[in-house]
Amino acid sequence: MSARPAQLPHWIEIGVLPILNVLLALIVAGLILWTIGANPFEAIVFLVKGAFGSGYAWGYTLYYATSFIFTGLAVAVAFHAGLFNIGGEGQAVIGGLGAGVVALAFDHILPAPILVPLAILASCVFGAAWAIVPAYLQAYRGSHIVITTIMFNFLAASLMVYLLVDVFRDAGQMSTQSRTFTEAATLPEIAAVFGWFGIKIPSTPLNLSIVWALICCALVTVFIWRSRLGYEIRATGLSPRAAIYAGIKPAHVTLIAMAISGALAGCVGVNEILGVQHRLLLEFVAGAGFTGIAVALMGRNHPFGIILASILFGALYQGGAELAFEIPTVTREMIITIQGLIILFSGALAYMNRPWVERIYLWLAAPRAGEVPSHG
Amino acid sequence: MDDVVISTLAATLRMATPLIFCAMAGLFSERSGVIDIGLEGKMLAGAFAAATVAAETGSPMLALFAAVIVAILLSLVHGFACITHRGDQVVSGVAVNITAAGLTVVLGHAWYGRGGNTPDLAPEKRFMPVSLPGADALRDVPIIGPIYANIISGHSILTYAAVTLVPLVWFVLYRTRFGLRLRAVGEAPAVVDTAGISVVRLRYSAVMLAGLLCGVAGAFLSISQNAAFQKEMTAGRGFIALAAMIFGKWRPWPAFFACLLFGFLDAIAIRLQGVSVPGIGHVPVPLIQALPYIFTVVLLAGFIGKAIAPKAIGLPYIKER
Numbered sequence: 044m045s046a047r048p049a050q051l052p053h054w055i056e057i058g059v060l061p062i063l064n065v066l067l068a069l070i071v072a073g074l075i076l077w078t079i080g081a082n083p084f085e086a087i088v089f090l091v092k093g094a095f096g097s098g099y100a101w102g103y104t105l106y107y108a109t110s111f112i113f114t115g116l117a118v119a120v121a122f123h124a125g126l127f128n129i130g131g132e133g134q135a136v137i138g139g140l141g142a143g144v145v146a147l148a149f150d151h152i153l154p155a156p157i158l159v160p161l162a163i164l165a166s167c168v169f170g171a172a173w174a175i176v177p178a179y180l181q182a183y184r185g186s187h188i189v190i191t192t193i194m195f196n197f198l199a200a201s202l203m204v205y206l207l208v209d210v211f212r213d214a215g216q217m218s219t220q221s222r223t224f225t226e227a228a229t230l231p232e233i234a235a236v237f238g239w240f241g242i243k244i245p246s247t248p249l250n251l252s253i254v255w256a257l258i259c260c261a262l263v264t265v266f267i268w269r270s271r272l273g274y275e276i277r278a279t280g281l282s283p284r285a286a287i288y289a290g291i292k293p294a295h296v297t298l299i300a301m302a303i304s305g306a307l308a309g310c311v312g313v314n315e316i317l318g319v320q321h322r323l324l325l326e327f328v329a330g331a332g333f334t335g336i337a338v339a340l341m342g343r344n345h346p347f348g349i350i351l352a353s354i355l356f357g358a359l360y361q362g363g364a365e366l367a368f369e370i371p372t373v374t375r376e377m378i379i380t381i382q383g384l385i386i387l388f389s390g391a392l393a394y395m396n397r398p399w400v401e402r403i404y405l406w407l408a409a410p411r412a413g414e415v416p417s418h419g
Numbered sequence: 420m421d422d423v424v425i426s427t428l429a430a431t432l433r434m435a436t437p438l439i440f441c442a443m444a445g446l447f448s449e450r451s452g453v454i455d456i457g458l459e460g461k462m463l464a465g466a467f468a469a470a471t472v473a474a475e476t477g478s479p480m481l482a483l484f485a486a487v488i489v490a491i492l493l494s495l496v497h498g499f500a501c502i503t504h505r506g507d508q509v510v511s512g513v514a515v516n517i518t519a520a521g522l523t524v525v526l527g528h529a530w531y532g533r534g535g536n537t538p539d540l541a542p543e544k545r546f547m548p549v550s551l552p553g554a555d556a557l558r559d560v561p562i563i564g565p566i567y568a569n570i571i572s573g574h575s576i577l578t579y580a581a582v583t584l585v586p587l588v589w590f591v592l593y594r595t596r597f598g599l600r601l602r603a604v605g606e607a608p609a610v611v612d613t614a615g616i617s618v619v620r621l622r623y624s625a626v627m628l629a630g631l632l633c634g635v636a637g638a639f640l641s642i643s644q645n646a647a648f649q650k651e652m653t654a655g656r657g658f659i660a661l662a663a664m665i666f667g668k669w670r671p672w673p674a675f676f677a678c679l680l681f682g683f684l685d686a687i688a689i690r691l692q693g694v695s696v697p698g699i700g701h702v703p704v705p706l707i708q709a710l711p712y713i714f715t716v717v718l719l720a721g722f723i724g725k726a727i728a729p730k731a732i733g734l735p736y737i738k739e740r
Contacts, residue, residue: 075522075525079525079526079529079530081529127509127510129456129509180719184719184720184721186719186720187719187728189454189456190662190665191716191719193456194658194662194715194716197709198712198713198716201706201708201709202705202709205705205706208705209701333517336513337517340510372532373525373528373529374524374528376521376525376528377525379517379520379521379524380517380521380522380525381521382517382521383514383515383516383517383519383520383522384514384518386510386513386514387514387515390506390507390510390511390514391501391504391506391507391508391514392500392504392506393506394504394506395504395506
């Protein structure tokens, strides 16, 4: 139908187009706010103030962002291999289970410096294991990974309900949660860490997991762009047939990419279970797995973009709570709506704006480049 | 014991109703080559629209109509992204689900301020259970009587519509020109295009049919089975329906039976909640609720027969290449 897409400069591809898509999503969100009688501009002020207005607000924003970095990276690594891991939610649940099981088993025996790394490792291993089954079924049995990972989300939820009701529930408790871990199985709050150096900042759920999240970002960057396996993953994602020709086995790549993806998603359990809740409970993931999809799409599957997108979503979550408080007609679910719209515009409609941006760019760039044959 | 069996079977039909509508919706969309994991979101939006319109106008028919329109609009968004702009069909489906989950609560809260729920509906504003002719007369006849009066009779008109829908979908898919073209466009769109038939128009009609049926499913949930919209009231039924459709290997009758099976599991799970069964003891209900997903995964992995998806599923059609 249309001609081959023109080569656009890098800053348009990774700057202008993504920002345009997010802006469109926010404009639609603004229209929704306006429909229900809230002033969108006022809402933005409350949102920004709620998310960044104080040290306390920053703490919460970054705490939410931590989980989104993990799930965003998880989705991105799978995307690079050409796979859509929609199962981040389930992998995060099982990752938290891993951390919780290790914590409950050893928190009276092992000291924190051994137990915490062990629990983090357990999150990764459990998350990876939950992702490897759909990966195996896709690679060797031909089932579609999207459908299997959706099913595995529900399986994870059912398994967790079963375990918490029938296995881990604290004997004296009615609510479905385990006993609280001892100090040895907890990651310290950032406020506590600052306190060791005599700096006082407000106490928030923000904990050392954010350091682990940033380390994961660095590791993923090196792995995807600087390692042999990362090259194989990207090659398979770009063209499985070319990858086979180059001697890469797509089945292996599927397994490895999904294992890493699942391990990253599992780290949500580090943030929530070891960092904040200090016990096993239901629904601690609270949609972070799905937010990861929006984060990865918005961050263009690059760790740096993912950090930015995670902070934006963290701000939406934290600011959204303030917004709901200040404007009573608006609920926190507005954030879910925005998330859906961002997935729509940055993901499904990612190339909607390309043709006209391309036309404007060519029109602006053509005379200077001197490529247009002169009339005359 | 008879009472238990009868009420469980009646509950099976009730539980299966939204699944049947959604599975048939998915069937239309996916047989045309468009993956539809947005069944859940369209059903949820339909449920919300129905409950709102029923509360405002008091007319269940108008409510049903509104549900269908809203769900079709969402399916058009899906179509616009995947058919017109050749976006990723799975990503678009996720977007539909998440947007619907958020927007229904946002609007519900702004309009009614009940944490996203809509006002409770009086019976005359809903589709209530109807008694089939002769149900009362036959009630005392042994065996047939209770089956007819208590299992078959006494459902909402929408449940009967769901059951009649299945042969209808079968007929449309396998005995009409439209159905032939629809199946062809899911297998080999280039061939359909060569024959001078518009791939885009066919896929849009399939996607809109899917929206229509999801809307009915949503209306059933909010104005027939329940008396109001509640936040997240679809509770994964859209995905169970998707599973049923795959379990039925993208064919109407097997998908229908899968819906009945999954509806039955649902009915059993509710009945066994907190009950100790003689001989087995305490039954872990979450594991029963997980069975549909386990079945589907096992089936997809090719351990019980082979589920083969339409060939062109998930691939945007690019003309002239």
